[in-house]
Structure formats: structure tokens, C-alpha cells
Amino acid sequence: MSSAPKTPWHALPEPDLLGLLEADQAQGLTPAQVQDRQQRFGRNLLAPRLGHGPLLRFLLQFHQALVYILLAAAAVKAGLGAWIDASVIFGVVLLNAIIGFIQEGKALGALAALARALTTEATVLREGAKQRIDATDLVPGDIVLLASGDKVPADLRLLQCRNLRIDESALTGESVPVEKAVGAQAFDTALAERANMSYSSTLVTYGTATGVVTSTGEHTEIGRISELIASAEALATPLTRKIASFSRLLLYAILALAALTFAVGLWHGNPPVDLFMVAVALAVAMIPEGLPAVLTITLAIGVTRMARRHAIIRHLPAVETLGSTTVICSDKTGTLTRNEMTVRQLWVAGLDVTVDGVGYAPQGRLLRDGQAFDATANATLRELLLAGLLCNDAVLKQGAEGWKIEGDPTEGALLVAAHKAGLEIAPTQAVQPRLDAIPFESEHQYMATLHEGSPRVVYLKGAVEQVLARCTGLLDADGHNIPLDLAAVHAQVEAMAGQGLRVLAFARATVAPDQRSIDHADVANGLQFLGLQGMIDPPREEAVRAVQACRGAGIRVKMITGDHAATAAAIASQIGLGEDTPTGRLVSALSGRELEGLSDEQLRSAAADTAVFARVTPEQKLRLVQALQARGEVVAMTGDGVNDAPALRRADIGVAMGINGTEVSKEAADMVLTDDNFATIAAAVEEGRGVFDNLVKFITWILPTNAGQGLVIIVAVVLAQPLPLLPVQALWINMTTAVLLGLALAFEPREPGIMRRPPRRPDTPIISTELLLRIALVGTLLLVGSFALFEWALHRGSSEAQARTIAVNVFAVGQSFYLLNCRSLRLSMFKLGVLSNPWIWVGIGAMMTVQLLFTYLPAMNLLFHTAPIGWTDWLHITLVGLLIYLIVGAEKAWRRRRELRR
Numbered sequence: 094m095s096s097a098p099k100t101p102w103h104a105l106p107e108p109d110l111l112g113l114l115e116a117d118q119a120q121g122l123t124p125a126q127v128q129d130r131q132q133r134f135g136r137n138l139l140a141p142r143l144g145h146g147p148l149l150r151f152l153l154q155f156h157q158a159l160v161y162i163l164l165a166a167a168a169v170k171a172g173l174g175a176w177i178d179a180s181v182i183f184g185v186v187l188l189n190a191i192i193g194f195i196q197e198g199k200a201l202g203a204l205a206a207l208a209r210a211l212t213t214e215a216t217v218l219r220e221g222a223k224q225r226i227d228a229t230d231l232v233p234g235d236i237v238l239l240a241s242g243d244k245v246p247a248d249l250r251l252l253q254c255r256n257l258r259i260d261e262s263a264l265t266g267e268s269v270p271v272e273k274a275v276g277a278q279a280f281d282t283a284l285a286e287r288a289n290m291s292y293s294s295t296l297v298t299y300g301t302a303t304g305v306v307t308s309t310g311e312h313t314e315i316g317r318i319s320e321l322i323a324s325a326e327a328l329a330t331p332l333t334r335k336i337a338s339f340s341r342l343l344l345y346a347i348l349a350l351a352a353l354t355f356a357v358g359l360w361h362g363n364p365p366v367d368l369f370m371v372a373v374a375l376a377v378a379m380i381p382e383g384l385p386a387v388l389t390i391t392l393a394i395g396v397t398r399m400a401r402r403h404a405i406i407r408h409l410p411a412v413e414t415l416g417s418t419t420v421i422c423s424d425k426t427g428t429l430t431r432n433e434m435t436v437r438q439l440w441v442a443g444l445d446v447t448v449d450g451v452g453y454a455p456q457g458r459l460l461r462d463g464q465a466f467d468a469t470a471n472a473t474l475r476e477l478l479l480a481g482l483l484c485n486d487a488v489l490k491q492g493a494e495g496w497k498i499e500g501d502p503t504e505g506a507l508l509v510a511a512h513k514a515g516l517e518i519a520p521t522q523a524v525q526p527r528l529d530a531i532p533f534e535s536e537h538q539y540m541a542t543l544h545e546g547s548p549r550v551v552y553l554k555g556a557v558e559q560v561l562a563r564c565t566g567l568l569d570a571d572g573h574n575i576p577l578d579l580a581a582v583h584a585q586v587e588a589m590a591g592q593g594l595r596v597l598a599f600a601r602a603t604v605a606p607d608q609r610s611i612d613h614a615d616v617a618n619g620l621q622f623l624g625l626q627g628m629i630d631p632p633r634e635e636a637v638r639a640v641q642a643c644r645g646a647g648i649r650v651k652m653i654t655g656d657h658a659a660t661a662a663a664i665a666s667q668i669g670l671g672e673d674t675p676t677g678r679l680v681s682a683l684s685g686r687e688l689e690g691l692s693d694e695q696l697r698s699a700a701a702d703t704a705v706f707a708r709v710t711p712e713q714k715l716r717l718v719q720a721l722q723a724r725g726e727v728v729a730m731t732g733d734g735v736n737d738a739p740a741l742r743r744a745d746i747g748v749a750m751g752i753n754g755t756e757v758s759k760e761a762a763d764m765v766l767t768d769d770n771f772a773t774i775a776a777a778v779e780e781g782r783g784v785f786d787n788l789v790k791f792i793t794w795i796l797p798t799n800a801g802q803g804l805v806i807i808v809a810v811v812l813a814q815p816l817p818l819l820p821v822q823a824l825w826i827n828m829t830t831a832v833l834l835g836l837a838l839a840f841e842p843r844e845p846g847i848m849r850r851p852p853r854r855p856d857t858p859i860i861s862t863e864l865l866l867r868i869a870l871v872g873t874l875l876l877v878g879s880f881a882l883f884e885w886a887l888h889r890g891s892s893e894a895q896a897r898t899i900a901v902n903v904f905a906v907g908q909s910f911y912l913l914n915c916r917s918l919r920l921s922m923f924k925l926g927v928l929s930n931p932w933i934w935v936g937i938g939a940m941m942t943v944q945l946l947f948t949y950l951p952a953m954n955l956l957f958h959t960a961p962i963g964w965t966d967w968l969h970i971t972l973v974g975l976l977i978y979l980i981v982g983a984e985k986a987w988r989r990r991r992e993l994r995r
């Protein structure tokens with residue numbers, strides 16, 4: 094067997110192809126063959142390719158305005174022979190680059206790990222049985238089954254196709270799905286025209302197929318075009334972009350200010366070289382160099398926290414958007430409900446039977462008017478149960494942990510009901526083997542199967558409206574074929590659905606004895622209606638709590654489901670959707686049919702006012718997202734089907750289901766829920782709010798401290814006083830505080846009450862008037878504190894080195910105290926819990942340690958022009974810090990009271 098890259102797989106006749114791959118279309122590979130091939134070909138994986146190599150990433154750390162300014166300053170210093178200063182500046186620049194490089198690497202690593210957490214599964218045929226396996230275990234020669242919604246797991250040559258359409262845009266850039274077909278093609282057929290091949294990473298948008306794996310991993314077509322492979326996510330979000338442009342603006346302002354200071358100094362008659370150093374000190378002091386790195390790290394921490402709560406973020410901006418979500422549109426089945434179905438009621442015209450028992454254990458009785466009832470004695474009821482058993486792809490299994498279902502729980506429940514009624518599953522299936530099937534697709538809302546027998550029969554099951562539309566007659570409980578009474582059936586459906594039952598309708602038709610296959614046209618009309626089965630699917634308890642939490646957080650939850658309006662409304666009411674009115678809970682529901690008739694204008698108000706949308710098509714989901722967005726809402730929308738992709742892409746947060754979702758929906762989503770649970774969306778929103786809070790806290794902390802440092806220098810120049818901070822000292826204080834103090838805010842836990850405030854408006858500026866006032870307040874306090882203690886020290890006869898050491902320590906201590914204020918934008922540290930973020934104290938401890946070294950270690954005295962100071966100086970410094978803490982604390986309390994009064 095060969096898997097040489099150049100084998101023209103598309104051109105080989107099928108027998109040669111299978112021979113070359115040593116593959117068996119009917120049986121698949123054996124475990125021994127799989128093991129052997131895994132050793133020879135490796136795993137079906139693409140090596141991750143990071144955006145930039147490590148060297149380039151390291152060098153890019155130096156590509157910052159501040160670094161250029163510092164390098165210029167170092168060069169001037171070196172030119173003047175001040176080697177120590179020059180080397181300190183070089184040293185700090187290098188250290189800064191190393192820290193930035195490590196931190197960025199960690200953030201990228203965290204994101205890459207998450208990308209790996211999302212695995213793709215594939216359905217294969219091995220040893221004659223269908224199996225779901227991790228796609229990385231595929232080997233050449235494996236027989237793979239594809240269905241709509243799958244991501245093609247390796248390069249395949251197709252052996253069987255049914256209406257297969259594949260979106261090959263990942264490979265060819267062509268966004269319109271292409272039709273596939275079997276049969277060898279000409280040797281020189283271009284890649285995009287090879288209808289008999291389907292390539293790794295492309296998406297099945299329709300139909301089913303069987304194919305044999307020709308290449309895996311790096312040998313696939315996608316593996317060969319490295320530049321198309323999604324590299325690690327760019328670490329940019331709307332906020333980081335906004336901050337980047339703000340930083341640029343700030344840089345120009347700071348440079349202008351530096352030039353002005355230079356001019357003022359010249360006017361005072363200072364030597365230009367000194368003034369250049371003053372300008373550099375000013376720039377260094379004022380540029381918040383820690384900002385971008387800390388933002389990235391905060392986001393990465395948020396992503397990791399969300400992953401721990403079962404939400405995998407695929408696009409980084411979602412972390413921020415989640416915090417401002419105002420509407421969550423959620424599927425019902427499996428997301429708000431448990432997706433554990435149990436049939437409770439059977440109905441055929443003239444006969445109503447209930448079913449007891451719990452879960453999937455096929456133990457329970459059929460009851461009529463409270464008395465045990467033998468369902469198989471009634472031919473129509475037996476036929477209804479038989480339709481449920483045969484028109485079914487699920488498997489009921491008894492394992493160590495009890496009975497479980499493989500496949501769709503809706504279908505599993507039908508198997509259990511049939512078994513409870515006395516129809517044994519495997520023997521019944523053997524009597525009437527399946528010849529063909531039309532699989533269930535949400536789009537059509539029904540499934541049909543053709544069975545051997547005399548006569549041959551088609552069974553159809555699905556949504557009531559779809560089944561009724563295809564029926565002309567009805568088989569009543571007495572076995573008579575009577576005309577269909579639509580009103581009676583609908584009344585029964587309403588009654589069952591009103592109790593929250595999920596209602597499926599069943600029908601059948603006899604076909605010609607030689608019919609071997611079926612298509613949609615074969616079941617378009619003329620069927621005989623059999624009856625209804627109603628099943629419960631209890632709400633998830635945690636979803637009920639999460640809906641409540643969302644309500645408190647000013648987020649509206651809407652149910653968008655393929656199910657019947659009455660079922661959906663009943664479940665919605667149990668979950669707590671809708672509005673409370675004096676007469677009870679009001680759940681407004683609209684069906685897809687009603688939505689169809691609405692103009693865009695009407696849809697906009699309906700979208701806002703309605704809690705439940707039932708029998709909704711994927712196109713209508715998209716329209717609903719657009720209508721809500723047109724009203725200024727920030728919309729999170731869930732989806733699992735292949736056709737949900739446009740709505741997921743359009744939503745502000747597209748949410749896919751990790752367990753039951755199709756690969757197509759996962760590709761289109763911003764976030765994937767690994768537990769398919771609504772409560773996880775609410776948890777992610779909560780985390781998103783927490784991350785955003787922490788970003789704002791860091792900004793609130795860093796900007797005023799930079800302003801304070803800059804002001805000290807400016808005032809000294811204007812008053813023609815010696816500088817309280819030298820350039821290397823400004824550099825020291827900036828670098829150490831950002832890493833040791835500021836970074837601790839990224840670990841701040843979520844604040845209490847975070848889900849009791851309204852969503853953040855996405856258009857609110859980060860730098861609010863409140864923040865501007867805070868910058869002015871804290872900047873002034875730091876300025877006054879450091880300048881006063883500096884001047885006082887000089888006045889008392891201390892050396893300039895000592896006075897500067899005091900000024901630098903005012904910043905270190907003042908920023909430490911102010912850090913405590915910034916742990917919450919609203920609450921005091923004591924409300925949060927003094928020790929709830931231990932990193933704050935670790936950071937302050939580390940900061941104080943390095944300040945002691947900075948003050949007392951002779952080497953540091955030499956490098957940074959500092960000198961030891963006395964304990965009374967420390968007392969004064971601490972008093973200034975405490976004063977800052979108390980004044981800012983009072984300002985926060987005042988704001989809190991004003992907010993409460995409003």
C-alpha cells in the first residue's frame with residue numbers, strides 16, 4: 094500500500110483504489126491494520142503553526158515607541174560617557190522584552206490549548222461495525238461515513254453519495270457548496286473539480302456519503318497549504334484595538350508635552366543635554382508601557398476561567414462581547430431541557446393510553462383509565478408503536494450504569510415505549526428489515542423508512558404539521574380507514590403539547606413490492622395517519638436558575654425552537670421565561686408561520702416582545718438576530734444544525750453545542766459549550782463581565798499613576814527645581830509596578846452582585862468622565878505627596894539622592910495603596926474580602942522587597958542613583974499612601990451613595 098503524496102486518487106477505478114489502500118468497503122479495517130497504519134502514518138493531525146516564530150515574537154517586543162525613545166536616551170547617555178545609566182536603560186529594555194515575551198507566550202499557549210480541546214469526531218466502519226472515533230485516530234484505508242453537518246476528517250475518495258454537497262471554502266475559497274458524485278475522473282482534473290473526492294477540513298452542508306481515507310494529517314491537501322491553516326488566534330479584541338489607538342494618541346500628547354517641557358527648560362536657561370534627559374524621563378514616566386501586556390493576560394485568564402466552566406471561546410473578542418450581552422436566544426431541546434425523553438402518552442383516534450416508568454429502562458406499563466392495557470391487542474396502537482420502533486436510528490443498550498441510548502434521545506424514547514408495550518426491538522427489526530431511509534433533518538422535520546415485507550411499507554414520523562400535510566386517511570382504534578379529521582387531531586395535539594409534551598406524529602403507506610428506495614417525493618402525499626406519541630423532556634434545573642440570574646442581570650432570554658408552539662410555551666413557563674403578570678406568568682409565543690407574514694418593522698417589535706419562537710426555520714433565526722440587533726441589542730444565539738451557521742455568524746455571540754452540535758455549527762460559532770447547557774452561557778456572561786471589570790480596573794489603576802509621575806517632572810521643570818525622578822528611576826518604577834502590582838488585578842475574582850447590574854453598553858467609552866476625574870485626583874495626590882516629601886527632605890538637608898529615593902518610594906507605596914482601591918470600581922476592599930485575591934498581597938510584598946533593595950543595596954544605589962533613607966521617611970511615605978487610600982475610598986463611597994440615590 095502506498096500513500097505517496099502524488100497518487101492520483103481521483104483517477105483510479107474503484108477496485109484499484111481499494112486494492113492500493115488495502116481497504117474493505119463492506120467491513121472496514123481490522124484493529125491490527127489500524128494499529129499498524131497508525132505506526133506507519135502517524136496521527137491524523139496538523140502540527141500547530143503559531144503566527145510568528147519565537148525569535149520574531151521576541152524581536153517584536155522591541156518594536157514599541159517607548160523602547161525607541163529609551164534606546165535613543167541610552168545612546169545619548171553612552172555618547173556622554175554615562176555608561177552606567179546607558180547599561181541600566183539597556184538592561185531594563187531587555188528585561189521588559191523578556192517578561193513581555195514570556196507573558197505573551199503563556200497567553201498564546203492557553204489559547205492554543207483550548208483550540209486543541211475541541212476535537213472532531215468521525216464515524217467509521219471497522220470490523221463491520223459503525224463506530225464514532227476521534228478523528229485523529231483515522232488512518233488511510235479507513236471507511237468513513239459522512240452526514241450533513243460533519244467536518245470532513247481526512248482526504249477521502251467517495252464510494253457512495255446521496256445528495257452530497259460540500260462547502261470547500263476552507264480549501265478553494267469558493268463559498269458555494271459543490272455537488273459530489275462517485276466514479277473515477279480524468280487524471281488532469283483540477284482539485285476544485287474533483288467531484289469524487291472530499292478533502293479534510295471542508296464541511297458537509299447536505300446529504301450523506303461513504304468514502305475511503307486516502308491521506309491523513311500533513312499529507313492531506315489542507316496540510317500542504319500551510320498558510321491557510323488557522324494559526325493561533327490574533328490576540329486582538331475591540332478593546333485592545335481601542336486601547337492601542339488611545340495609546341498612540343497618548344504617545345503624541347506625551348511627546349508634545351516633552352517638547353514643551355524642553356522649551357520651558359531652555360527658557361529657564363538649562364543646558365539642552367539635561368533637558369533632553371528631562372524630556373526622556375517625562376516620556377518614560379507617562380507612557381503606560383504595561384498596558385497592552387496586562388490586557389492580553391487578563392483576556393487569556395478570562396478564557397481559561399470560561400473553559401473551566403465548560404465554555405470554549407473560539408474568538409477572543411467574544412470574551413468582551415459576552416459582558417455586554419442583552420439578549421440570549423436559546424434552543425430548547427438539550428439546552429434548556431435535559432434531552433432525556435420518556436414517552437408518556439399514546440393516542441390513536443378513539444384510544445388514549447398513558448405509559449409509566451422512568452428513564453430509558455424499558456420497564457413500565459401501559460395504562461388506560463388507570464388499568465393495565467395490552468397495547469399489542471389493538472392493531473392500530475401496535476402499528477403506531479411499530480412505526481416508532483422501525484423508523485428509528487437509535488440503539489438501546491444495557492450497560493454497567495443501566496440503560497442508555499446511542500443516538501437521538503427522541504428516537505430512544507420511542508424504542509423504550511415499544512419495548513414497554515411488548516415489542517422486542519431486535520427481533521421486530523429483523524422481521525421487517527430496512528431497505529432505505531430519508532434521514533431526519535430539522536429543515537424537513539420528518540424521517541421516513543422503507544421496509545421489506547408483504548406488502549412493503551413506508552413509515553414516517555415527524556412534526557405533526559408535516560405528517561398531517563402528507564396524509565389523506567386515518568386508521569382509527571377499531572382498524573377502520575376513515576377520512577382524516579384535522580380539527581380533532583389538532584385539538585389532541587394542543588391538549589398534549591399544553592402539558593409540555595413533545596408530540597410526534599406517525600403515518601404509513603404501502604408501496605409497490607419492487608420498490609427499493611424512497612425519496613421525499615414518495616412520501617409527499619397519500620399516507621395513512623396512525624396517531625401520536627407524546628414525550629416529556631424535563632427542564633434542566635440549573636437552566637431555571639440561570640434564567641433567573643439572567644433576569645436579574647438585565648438579560649432577556651428567548652426560546653427559539655423547532656418544536657410545537659404549545660409544547661415550547663409550556664416548557665418556557667416551567668423554566669421561568671416570559672413576563673410575570675398579576676394573573677400569573679405570561680409566555681408570549683409566535684410560530685414560524687406567523688413570523689413569515691411579518692414585515693421587517695413588525696418583526697423588530699415582535700422579536701423584542703416575544704419570549705418563545707416555535708417551529709422556526711434557520712432562515713428565520715437569522716432574521717430574528719438581525720431584528721434584535723436593529724433594536725440595538727447585543728445578541729447571543731445558540732445553534733446546532735448545519736443551517737444555523739449564518740445565524741451563528743451574524744449573532745454577536747454565536748454559541749454552538751459541543752456534544753450534539755454539528756461540526757459546521759462549531760466552525761461558525763464564537764463559543765462552544767462542552768456540556769450543551771444553557772447555564773453555561775449564563776456562566777460565560779458572568780465571567781465576561783468579570784474580565785471586563787478587571788480590564789477597566791487595571792486601566793483605572795495605571796493611568797493615574799502614570800499621570801502622577803509625569804506631573805512631578807513637569808512641575809519641577811516649571812518651578813525650576815531639581816527633578817524628583819531621574820529617567821532611570823521613572824523607568825524602574827514603571828516597570829516594577831506594572832508587573833508586580835498591576836498584574837495582580839487580572840486575578841481579581843468576580844465581584845459580588847456582578848449579575849445584578851444591567852449589561853454594559855458596548856458604546857460606553859472606557860475613559861469615562863468618572864475615570865478622568867479619578868486620574869486628576871490620584872495624579873494630583875501622588876504629585877503633591879512626592880513633591881512635598883522631596884522638597885521637605887532637601888529642605889532638611891538630605892542629599893538629592895535621598896530625596897529622590899523618598900520620591901520614588903512615595904510612588905511605590907502610593908501605587909500599592911491605590912491598588913487596594915482599584916480591586917473594585919464600586920465596593921471597598923472590606924466588602925470584597927481582604928484576602929479574596931491573595932495575589933494583591935503577594936504583589937505588594939514583592940514590591941516592598943524590591944523597594945528595600947532599591948533603597949539599601951549599594952549596587953542598586955550605584956545603578957539607580959539612590960541612597961538609604963531613615964525610618965521617619967518611611968513613616969511619612971506610608972502616611973501619604975494611606976491618605977491616598979482613604980481619599981479615594983471616600984470618593985468611591987460618595988459615588989456609591991449617589992448611584993443608590995438615583
Ligand code: ATP
Binds near residue numbers: 540557657
Ligand atoms: P430545538 O430547536 O429547541 O432543539 P427540536 O429538537 O424540537 O427543538 P428540531 O430538532 O428542529 O427541534 O425538531 C423539529 C421537530 O421535528 C420536532 O419538534 C419534532 O416534532 C420533529 N423531530 C425531532 N426529532 C425527530 C426525529 N428524529 N425524527 C422525526 N421527527 C423528529
